[in-house]
Structure formats: structure tokens, C-alpha cells
Amino acid sequence: MKSSIKKTIAFLLAALLLFSCYPFSVFASGDKGYIIVTDFVSADSGADVSAEIQAVIDSNPNRTIYFPDGEYLLSKPLYTPAEPTKSVSLELSDYAVLKATGEWQKGEALVQLGGKDAANDTHTPGSNYSLEGGVIDGSGMANGVSVNSGRETAIRNVSIKNTVVGIHIFYGANSGSSDSDIYGCNIIGTGTTDSVGILVEGFDNTITNVRIGCVFTGVHLKGSGNMLRNVHPLYYSDYTDYLNSCGFLDESGNNWFDYCYSDQFAIGFRTTGYASSYYNDCFCFWYSPAGGTHTAFKADKSFNSTLTNFKAGFGSDCENVVLTVGAIDGKGSIDNIEVQGETKDKTYLAYVENVSFIEHIYYLIALFFDLLIKGSL
Numbered sequence: 001m002k003s004s005i006k007k008t009i010a011f012l013l014a015a016l017l018l019f020s021c022y023p024f025s026v027f028a029s030g031d032k033g034y035i036i037v038t039d040f041v042s043a044d045s046g047a048d049v050s051a052e053i054q055a056v057i058d059s060n061p062n063r064t065i066y067f068p069d070g071e072y073l074l075s076k077p078l079y080t081p082a083e084p085t086k087s088v089s090l091e092l093s094d095y096a097v098l099k100a101t102g103e104w105q106k107g108e109a110l111v112q113l114g115g116k117d118a119a120n121d122t123h124t125p126g127s128n129y130s131l132e133g134g135v136i137d138g139s140g141m142a143n144g145v146s147v148n149s150g151r152e153t154a155i156r157n158v159s160i161k162n163t164v165v166g167i168h169i170f171y172g173a174n175s176g177s178s179d180s181d182i183y184g185c186n187i188i189g190t191g192t193t194d195s196v197g198i199l200v201e202g203f204d205n206t207i208t209n210v211r212i213g214c215v216f217t218g219v220h221l222k223g224s225g226n227m228l229r230n231v232h233p234l235y236y237s238d239y240t241d242y243l244n245s246c247g248f249l250d251e252s253g254n255n256w257f258d259y260c261y262s263d264q265f266a267i268g269f270r271t272t273g274y275a276s277s278y279y280n281d282c283f284c285f286w287y288s289p290a291g292g293t294h295t296a297f298k299a300d301k302s303f304n305s306t307l308t309n310f311k312a313g314f315g316s317d318c319e320n321v322v323l324t325v326g327a328i329d330g331k332g333s334i335d336n337i338e339v340q341g342e343t344k345d346k347t348y349l350a351y352v353e354n355v356s357f358i359e360h361i362y363y364l365i366a367l368f369f370d371l372l373i374k375g376s377l
Contacts, residue, residue, distance in 0.1 A: 034066040034091070043070020048101060050074040061086045062126050067096040067134060075102035079115035082150030082173070084126030086117050092134020092158075100142035109143035109168060110136050114150035120173035122151050130154035138163035140190050146170065147202070151179040160187045166212065169200045169223075176223060178202030182210060189215035191237040193244075196220050207231055218247040218262065224254040234263040242291040246270045247284070253277050253304075264288065268296045268312070276304035276332070283311035286318070286341075295321040302330035303351060310334060314341030323348035 040056050041049040049072050056065060057080060065088050078098070081087050090111065092098070098110055111131055121127055127150065136144045136158060144160035146168040147153045160166045166187035172178030182198070187210065189195035197212035197219055204225040211232050212218050218233020233247045246269075247262025253275030260282045262268035268284030271277065284296045296312035299305070303325045314320040320343040323334075328350075335353045 034064045035060045037065060037067045037072070038070070041072070043068060043072060043096075046073065048073050048075045050076045050078065054078055057088055060088060062088070064089045064091055067092040069093050069095040071097045071099055073099055073101040074110055077108050077110060077112050077115065079112050080129060081117035082114035082119040082148070083117035084119060084121050084124035087126045087129040087150070089130045089132070091132050094133060096134040097137055098134065099137040100139040104139075104141045107143065109146035109165070110138060111145045113145065113147050113153050113155070115146070115148045118149035118173065120151065128152040128154065130156065131158060132156045134158060136160045136163070143168055144187070147178055147180045149173050151177065153178070153180045155180070155182050155185060157184040160185060162188065162190060164190055164192070164194060165196045165199050166215070167198045169202045169205055171223070172202035172204070176202055177204040177225070180205045182207045184209050186210075187212045187215070189213070192216065193241050197233050200226055216245050217249055218265065220249045221255055222251050224252045226255045227258075228256065228260055229258040230260070232261045232263060233265065235265045239291055242266050243293060250275050250277050257282050261285070266291050266294060267298050270298045270300070271305060272300045274302050274304055279305060279307045279310060281309045282307070283313070285313040286315045289315050289317040291318075293319045293321065295324055297323045299323070299325045299330060299332070301326040303332040304330045305332045307332070307334045307337065309336050311338045312340070314339070314343060316342060321345045323351070
């Protein structure tokens with residue numbers, strides 16, 4: 001009996017030893033059916049592995065490709081297919097870093113989702129490919145991530161560092177619609193005047209819970225139908241051409257902003273042309289007088305947007321402006337605004353909903369003569 005017990009204990013100890021020696025990554029990722037990149041390339045090798053990783057992407061359609069912790073040097077972009085039968089999802093561990101190396105072609109992103117085999121197909125399984133987790137490091141010369149083609153593309157919980165353009169969403173596959181979802185990302189730019197946090201050319205994208213720093217323009221929208229919520233760009237560059245820095249630049253209009261926060265940019269929110277967008281619970285804040293002039297909202301031509309529960313917090317020792325417009329024919333409106341800090345600007349009162357008709361006329365006349373003096377009329 002004692003011999004049987006000893007054999008059982010010995011067997012259990014041997015089994016425990018065997019399983020404790022088995023690579024944990026197999027259980028962490030292999031059990032999920034993931035393709036593990038380090039089965040094909042070495043992390044932290046110091047060598048360029050872009051060709052090898054591209055081969056893994058091309059050889060494993062409709063699979064999730066997992067990058068364990070480590071640094072993967074790339075001398076050229078990684079392209080994922082938009083064609084649903086060929087697409088892949090890339091998943092990076094928290095400390096997996098894709099880093100640009102060598103001479104990088106200007107305007108190219110490290111990871112180009114839908115960068116090959118373009119498609120406009122949401123019906124075939126595989127159309128909802130993604131990039132999730134990890135660090136994308138542009139080394140001060142590359143863009144971070146781009147959405148080139150396809151639809152239903154997702155970028156989630158990615159840390160994007162040292163990039164000229166953090167995320168670039170191109171004109172979409174469906175008559176301009178990109179239908180991308182950007183969530184939980186942190187973006188740090190290069191601090192140069194060409195550095196942009198997020199550049200959107202396509203339509204119908206959602207951008208949620210994003211933090212952006214060290215850029216000249218926080219978010220630049222060239223397309224319509226985009227929804228932004230809880231997006232916070234922060235300016236802390238060297239103040240070169242500061243007066244043109246902007247938290248949110250909207251060229252197209254028909255976009256929606258909810259609880260978006262422009263922090264220390266010379267211009268908080270800016271529309272060009274006759275763009276009309278919707279801003280709810282948005283705000284600007286300045287804590288330093290550097291730069292000289294701080295403007296909460298600038299409409300290059302007419303002010304046609306709707307601002308609800310808007311707040312501007314100005315510091316002292318600056319020329320503070322709530323609203324500046326290029327023409328007085330705009331049909332915009334401001335419903336509930338709070339202004340903190342000293343400002344001599346009264347232009348915005350011409351668009352406030354709860355002032356009397358006589359006050360509207362008074363402010364419009366004052367605005368007319370102000371524009372006349374400035375030569376804008």
C-alpha cells in the first residue's frame with residue numbers, strides 16, 4: 001500500500017515538474033489559437049524584422065497574430081489586407097514595441113491597416129480586423145498607424161510615440177466612409193509644426209477616450225460624419241508658430257464633439273469655410289500666458305456651429321478671445337457658455353441663445369465695425 005502511494009506521489013511530482021517547465025506563452029496565447037510572432041522572429045534582436053513579420057501576416061489569413069514583449073525593428077511598413085478572406089488582427093502585449101529604424105519614407109505609417117488587397121465588404125467574415133495593445137514608436141520620423149482601406153477597422157488601447165502623424169484615417173472604401181473605431185489610445189507627437197495627433201480624411205469614424213500630446217494640431221478632420229468623445233489634446237511644444245496651433249481643426253463640418261478638451265493650444269476649436277458642427281460639453285483651458293493670444297473658437301469665415309454647455313478658462317497676461325469670426329453672416333448658436341478669466345471679447349454674445357433681440361443687434365453692429373477696422377470686410 002505504501003509503495004502504491006509513493007508511486008502516485010512520484011507521478012504527480014513528475015507531472016507538476018513537466019508542466020512547470022512548459023513555455024507559458026503557449027498557454028497564454030497558443031490556447032487561443034493565436035499565431036505567435038516569436039515562433040518566427042526574435043524579439044530584441046537588434047535586427048530589422050519587417051520582411052519576416054510581413055511574411056507571417058501574408059501566410060496566416062483570418063488569424064490573430066500575437067507579439068510578445070520585446071522590441072521589433074522595422075525599416076518599412078507592415079501592411080495588413082483589407083480583403084476579408086485574407087485579413088488578420090494584430091495583438092501586441094503591453095511591452096511589445098514596433099519601432100521604426102533606418103531611413104523612413106515621409107508620410108508612411110509603421111502599421112498600415114488595409115494597406116494591401118483593398119476591399120469594401122462588411123458581409124464577409126474577416127472584415128472586422130484590428131490592431132490592439134502595445135507600443136508603436138515612430139522614432140521621430142515615421143507616422144504611427146494608418147487605415148488605408150476596408151471598413152469596420154478597430155484600433156484599441158495602443159500607445160503611439162514619437163510620430164509625425166499618430167493615426168491617419170484615409171478617405172474610406174465606401175464612397176469616403178471609413179467606419180473605423182479608435183478607442184483608448186495615447187499619442188505623443190514630435191513637437192514639430194507638422195505633427196498631428198489624428199488626421200481623418202474619411203467619413204463616419206468614432207474616436208473615443210484618446211489622449212494626445214506634443215503635437216501642433218491635436219485632431220484634424222477633413223471628412224464628415226465623425227463622432228469624437230472624451231478626446232484630450234495637450235500642447236507643450238516649443239511655441240514655434242504657436243498662434244496657428246490648434247486643438248481641433250474641422251475643415252468639413254457635420255461632425256460631432258462630446259466632452260472634448262483643448263489644452264493650451266493657441267486656438268481651441270477651429271472651423272474653416274462654412275463648416276457647421278456640433279459641440280456638446282466641450283472646453284478649452286490655458287494655464288500659461290506663453291504665446292500671447294488665446295482663442296477658444298475660431299471660424300475662419302462664418303460661425304455656423306452649435307455650442308452647448310461650452311466653457312473657456314483663460315489665464316491672465318494674455319489677449320483672450322472667446323470667439324473670432326471672418327464674417328457676420330453665420331447662423332451658429334451658443335446655448336449656455338461659461339467664460340473664466342479676463343477677456344474684452346464680446347463677439348460671442350451675438351450668438352448666445354438667451355440674450356435679448358436688442359442685445360443681439362447691438363453685438364452684431366459692434367462686430368461689424370470690429371471686422372471693418374480689421375479689414376476683414
